[in-house]
Amino acid sequence: MASIQVSLLDYFNDCESFTLKEAERVIKDVTALDVKIPSIRARIYEGIDKGLFTKVARGVYKSSKNGCDCLLINGDGRDLSMFADNSIDAIITDHPYDLATNKGGNRDFTNSYSCFQYSERDFQEKFRVLKQGSFLVEFLPEESGGNWEYLTRIKNMAKESGFLYYAKVSWIKGNQVNNTGRKASNCEDILFLSKGKARELRLDTKKNIKELTEANINPRGLSSEEIKNILTKNNLPVHYMSGTNGMLPTAFVYNPPSKQDRIHQSQKPKELYKEIEKYITLEFERVIDQFAGSCSIGEASLEINRNCIMFEINKDIVNDVISSFENKNLNLKKIELNEEPGMEL
Numbered sequence: 001m002a003s004i005q006v007s008l009l010d011y012f013n014d015c016e017s018f019t020l021k022e023a024e025r026v027i028k029d030v031t032a033l034d035v036k037i038p039s040i041r042a043r044i045y046e047g048i049d050k051g052l053f054t055k056v057a058r059g060v061y062k063s064s065k066n067g068c069d070c071l072l073i074n075g076d077g078r079d080l081s082m083f084a085d086n087s088i089d090a091i092i093t094d095h096p097y098d099l100a101t102n103k104g105g106n107r108d109f110t111n112s113y114s115c116f117q118y119s120e121r122d123f124q125e126k127f128r129v130l131k132q133g134s135f136l137v138e139f140l141p142e143e144s145g146g147n148w149e150y151l152t153r154i155k156n157m158a159k160e161s162g163f164l165y166y167a168k169v170s171w172i173k174g175n176q177v178n179n180t181g182r183k184a185s186n187c188e189d190i191l192f193l194s195k196g197k198a199r200e201l202r203l204d205t206k207k208n209i210k211e212l213t214e215a216n217i218n219p220r221g222l223s224s225e226e227i228k229n230i231l232t233k234n235n236l237p238v239h240y241m242s243g244t245n246g247m248l249p250t251a252f253v254y255n256p257p258s259k260q261d262r263i264h265q266s267q268k269p270k271e272l273y274k275e276i277e278k279y280i281t282l283e284f285e286r287v288i289d290q291f292a293g294s295c296s297i298g299e300a301s302l303e304i305n306r307n308c309i310m311f312e313i314n315k316d317i318v319n320d321v322i323s324s325f326e327n328k329n330l331n332l333k334k335i336e337l338n339e340e341p342g343m344e345l
């Protein structure tokens with residue numbers, strides 16, 4: 001029986017390059033070899049040492065501001081294998097839906113993008129990389145006859161993977177009016193889930209008032225935030241409870257970017273991302289967007305001092321993002337990434 005290395009050489013003989021993921025698929029699906037993924041990777045790295053394959057870096061771009069990095073990886077955001085267990089502070093993502101099957105609404109886009117449906121493995125991976133208590137935020141499309149069963153399946157898969165329901169908040173698309181005459185077309189649901197009991201980001205005002213009173217400072221008329229600031233200034237403990245930083249609203253109301261201002265058909269407003277990130281993360285923490293499109297989440301993150309890692313599979317979209325960031329003086333510079341190379345024959 002052929003070895004892993006020979007099988008790969010045979011299969012990819014006519015190709016310029018292949019990725020680790022593709023190699024795994026070939027070994028698992030095309031050859032009859034019964035091997036585990038770590039063995040496949042080990043043989044590939046052995047092949048690199050022997051000079052059979054050469055590493056080539058894939059497109060990774062970085063923009064930095066105030067000590068925070070925003071990374072854009074031109075690659076598959078479903079492959080989270082480069083991240084260690086319990087290493088990420090939040091995932092905020094908007095997976096690609098087949099807009100053509102979402103009947104109604106304004107679907108006059110010419111550039112479509114690649115779509116897929118989540119599997120259980122997607123949620124297991126999200127769960128694995130998130131820190132305990134951290135939030136997974138999933139944008140869901142407006143519910144329709146074509147997708148409501150899938151939307152239910154998404155929730156079930158998330159639950160089966162261990163996520164807990166935290167909240168569902170609608171994104172009301174301002175005064176945009178779609179042509180279906182159905183109100184639901186003007187909003188998307190945003191699902192907030194947590195890995196186990198939600199982390200403690202909510203100010204415990206009762207305990208904080210007690211702390212202030214015991215320090216002989218009168219808390220009357222002060223907001224929770226002001227009380228927190230006084231406690232911090234006086235080196236007194238600030239108390240938190242499980243939950244988001246503040247009570248989530250019933251709805252986020254933001255207009256989608258106008259046609260002139262957007263570079264992607266599903267582009268979300270930057271302000272919406274900022275608001276969500278402030279609810280579920282602290283400054284200098286790390287957020288992932290697995291399917292970043294316009295990367296407006298990256299811009300948002302840099303403006304509020306969050307680190308962000310974004311994936312986008314489509315090279316044309318990545319090029320549009322690079323130009324758009326350049327126009328905003330947020331240059332995305334190409335960098336080499338060692339962890340996840342492509343393989344060149």
Ligand SMILES: C[S@@+](CC[C@H](N)C(=O)[O-])C[C@H]1O[C@@H](n2cnc3c(N)ncnc32)[C@H](O)[C@@H]1O
Nearest residue numbers: 076077094096113266267268291293294312313
């Ligand atoms: C719904 S759009 C995201 C829009 C984004 N939230 C914004 O504000 O612009 C989904 C994006 O995921 C990309 N995509 C599809 N499959 C992907 C994959 N496996 N990995 C990374 N990106 C993918 C699509 O090309 C598309 O640009």
